Amino acid sequence: MWVIRLLLTVIVLVAALLVGVLVHAVTWVVGKFDEKACLRMRSSYVRQGMRLVWLMGGGKATVIGKENILTDRAALFVCNHRSLLDIVLCLSLIPVPVGVIAKIELEKIPLLRMQMRDIRCLFLDRKDNRQGLKVILKAIEYVKGGQTMLIFPEGTRGKVEGELLPFHAGSFKIATKAKAPVVPVTIVGMGDVLEDHFPRLKRAPVVIEFGTPIETASMSREEIKELPERVRTIIAETYARNRELIHS
Numbered sequence: 001m002w003v004i005r006l007l008l009t010v011i012v013l014v015a016a017l018l019v020g021v022l023v024h025a026v027t028w029v030v031g032k033f034d035e036k037a038c039l040r041m042r043s044s045y046v047r048q049g050m051r052l053v054w055l056m057g058g059g060k061a062t063v064i065g066k067e068n069i070l071t072d073r074a075a076l077f078v079c080n081h082r083s084l085l086d087i088v089l090c091l092s093l094i095p096v097p098v099g100v101i102a103k104i105e106l107e108k109i110p111l112l113r114m115q116m117r118d119i120r121c122l123f124l125d126r127k128d129n130r131q132g133l134k135v136i137l138k139a140i141e142y143v144k145g146g147q148t149m150l151i152f153p154e155g156t157r158g159k160v161e162g163e164l165l166p167f168h169a170g171s172f173k174i175a176t177k178a179k180a181p182v183v184p185v186t187i188v189g190m191g192d193v194l195e196d197h198f199p200r201l202k203r204a205p206v207v208i209e210f211g212t213p214i215e216t217a218s219m220s221r222e223e224i225k226e227l228p229e230r231v232r233t234i235i236a237e238t239y240a241r242n243r244e245l246i247h248s
Helices: 002-031 035-057 085-093 104-108 110-118 129-144 169-178 221-247
Strands: 060-064 076-079 098-103 122-124 148-151 182-188 205-210
Touching: 002 035, 002 110, 035 085, 035 110, 076 085, 076 169, 076 221, 085 098, 085 148, 085 182, 085 205, 098 104, 098 129, 104 110, 104 122, 122 129, 129 148, 129 169, 148 169, 169 221, 182 221, 205 221
Parallel strands: 060 205, 076 148, 076 182, 098 122, 098 148
Antiparallel strands: 182 205
16 A cells, blocks of 8 residues: 555656646746746745645644744744655645755756755755855845745754754854744654655654744844754754654
8 A cells, every 4th residue: 555655646746846847937937027926936836746745645744833934024944854755744834935955965856956946945065064155145145035944954864753963053044144033843753654664655643833933133142152952952842742742
């Protein structure tokens, strides 16, 4: 049964990417007259595509804190990272254009690269500090211009469900330099959907919580320095609390 689900999920993903070529062409014309409308259309298409992929391959997601998803101004969503499906779930739920800071390996996949660039995703090479700095600076520029961004500050997927890796402090400069709020995002149970038995897909329960936005505009230097650990603590505590929802 899981093989059929996996094949259907892959088919839906590939179909979404192929149709995305047509969407790219149509919105390219729109962009010549209205860049914001172009971005909204492309983001809406990607969001619907991710919803289909999650519906086909993901678990049963309980969403907490929808009221904390800022839609009236740019923000930095900061999420723990356990699965390939984390991006799928997040993009399916955030109802505004949102770019992702993703690993550079994804840039090598042609159709996926085009779709990600269309919604202003940026590709980070963790082995190249100079390139990484350029990505952070570009993300700051995007957020200042009104673009919401999503980042996984652990830098890579965690291998053990519930154990957070250290957060890279540089990730938070995207918010503090742009004076934008940080929204902590905590996903629980994603390892049981895919990673713990890759490539088998399992319909396991997942909880995702959008935390209270943390304003950064008036932060002191000391508060900025403590921000990464503060957000990591919030996500760790939220994870522990919501894990009980899954196992209760």
